[in-house]
Amino acid sequence: MKKVPSIELENRMKRFREHMDISNPEWEIAIVFSKINLYYFTGTMQDGMLIIPRNDDATFWVRRSYERTLDESLFEKIEYMNSFRDAAKKEDNLPDTVYLETEAVPLALYQRFQKHFPFKNFKPLDTGIAAVRAVKSKYELSLMRKSGKIHQYVLEDIAPEILQEGMSEADLAAELFKIMINEGHHGVTRFGMFDTEIVVGHVGFGESSLYPTYFDGASGNYGLSSAAPILGSRDRKLKKGDLIFIDIGCGVDGYNTDKTMTYMFGSSLPQYAIDAHNKCVEIQDEIAGLLKPGHIPSEIYTTIMNDLDNEFLENFMGFGKRRVKFLGHGIGLLIDELPVIAERFDEPLKENMVFAVEPKKGIKDIGMVGIENTFIVTPQGGECITGNSHGLIPVF
Template sequence: MTMISNPTKEELENRIAQLFNMLNTAENNFDTAIIISKVNQYYFTGTMQDGILIIKKDGAVAYFVRKSYDRAQLECQLDIVYKMSTYKDILAVIPQALGNTFIETDIMPMALIDRLKKYFIMEKINPLDKIILSLRAVKSDFELEIIAESGKQHQYLLENIVPEILKEGMSETDFLSELYCRMVKQGHHGVSRFNMFQIEQIVGQIGFGDSSIYPTNFNGPGGMLGMSPAVPIIGNRNRYLKKGDLVFADVGYGISGYHSDKTQVYSFGTKPGEKVIEVHSACIEIISKLANLLKVNAIPAEIYKEITTNLPNSLSQHFMGYGESVKFLGHGVGLHIDEMPVIANSYKIPLKENMVVALEPKCGIVGVGTVGVEETYVVKATGAVCLTGGPREIMVV
């Protein structure tokens, strides 16, 4: 397993400089940016603490940390860390008048904003989320190295380890538990992080047979019955693997904070039926077409339209979700499993080199389950390069 170091001082300085430039060219005038997301704090500081990162128009950058200040000092390569007990302590470094203020409006609670307003004056609040996500969408060489390593481990996991785990009579939760254990032992960083608000996920979406077409609140084309209505994830304790079942494994993998995304479908104990093979093969055909369209300056909305208006007959029902289809064909991957760009009709920003995108054409089959593929690609000037091994037919185990 390749050991990956934390981001260097130069890497962090470059990220902050890019954010500063984007804020200065934003539609609304920029005076102050406040970052509370731990993932975004890690992206700009190299550490993830109970803290608040503030960037000012005059170039000042300060990271105020409540816990752990000592760890932040050890991990952050920049001389920007200040100890904080309450937000009042920030006034020793940052003036009270914040002016036109950019914050992560998608995740910052109103209660936190109210606490900040006890000590600071914000002229106007502007959304910061999409600015940071668009910056994070283009990966550096440092990030690509990590994601490529994740992709290699991911491929080995689904092609070699999963077939060893699947045993007749095991429950879905047995499968997921053993899979998680093997993932962590191999090098997985132990979590699956999503940008979507209030999304919980352990390992990914897994299901035996028609469990993988059960309705789910997760915005993906697969399904999962889960533990209970209160915990609709992880798998079902009472669904046992039997001969003839399809096994759907949509797994998020990651190392050093960065993810890859990949799906493999298995047929347990026997070859899948002709209809199943036909639909799965059609999904492989779609992902090949998608990958060929994944080029620098390509418009995701145009890619989406081209693919969805020319679907093969075998995908005419339940494509991208059984009953309730999702309205995308792929999504960015990085510190979160769901990032920008999105291959969807509403996303019209051109693709750039070094964007990382997971493509996932899938289809539900009545009474059978979900089939299809998902692979992670990096957009290069010469075309898309797959980081997770490439799509495979249904594996018989």
């Protein structure tokens, strides 16, 4: 069993405390409930809570499974609780104000917790943890590099070989998922966006990749049904002349990469579609060159967008009225992490932040062209860890 090293957990807690001391100098205690953040700080994803006092050791209180926690976690202080009442008996001197994950804690959980821990006020903890998680350690980067190699191999080398006329979008998505699992993918694509469900990503043939969804991304697809608008359609079959759009996540031991590849099946696309795709690749490369410590995400976004003419901007980063207002996003334990290459993200980039950069453009009756790869911020610019292909791979 692979365990997150104890020194890794210690460094994460140290960086979190340092960040809180600077950003919230009045803080006295933070409580973590969400499984993603629990995993980040403890190395296991169990049902419990992590209490982090400012001037004392943090305690991981576990409801289920305490036994598994002991097997998986090298966190120093782990206690069992049957309910919050058990933890409350040992946790005294609770301050009036508690820092909580307001984006993740539902009201019912909040009320149950406050019944036994009667604090008066709460403040948000989400951006503080997100800022710490945004800068990856060598350990985290090593896992993301492994994920990137799987991504590259499956989408650049294997996908063209398994495309067959008459297969459905769902067939292709399921086959890609199986292959990635066999190559080491951890099997889940996690998002922080509220109530978002996804299996592996978006797989679309032709105009399907333009179909509107609630998903906060440039592309879409028909999905399996209105009750499950995910994966791909069972009914949309691959035919000659189709543009194939694949935007899927991959991950190793919790850490994700994001990648989009496109393919021309049976024949070439019209030249105007190829030109639009190539422009998206140029934009990706330009953004990658700006992914250096000290550069400002909002300025990167403005620089790129101001350089595009009105004709290209039509259906850029979406289609019709459904367009997104970003060019890339942080990535790590979640696909959609902070910061974002968009307006109002004004904090300078730091070395070893990781971004998925995804310029895309919808083209009527053809589908979504463009590209996406995952980059590490370095002093030399973004280091791509998900492959080198420019997409529109011909499969004739």
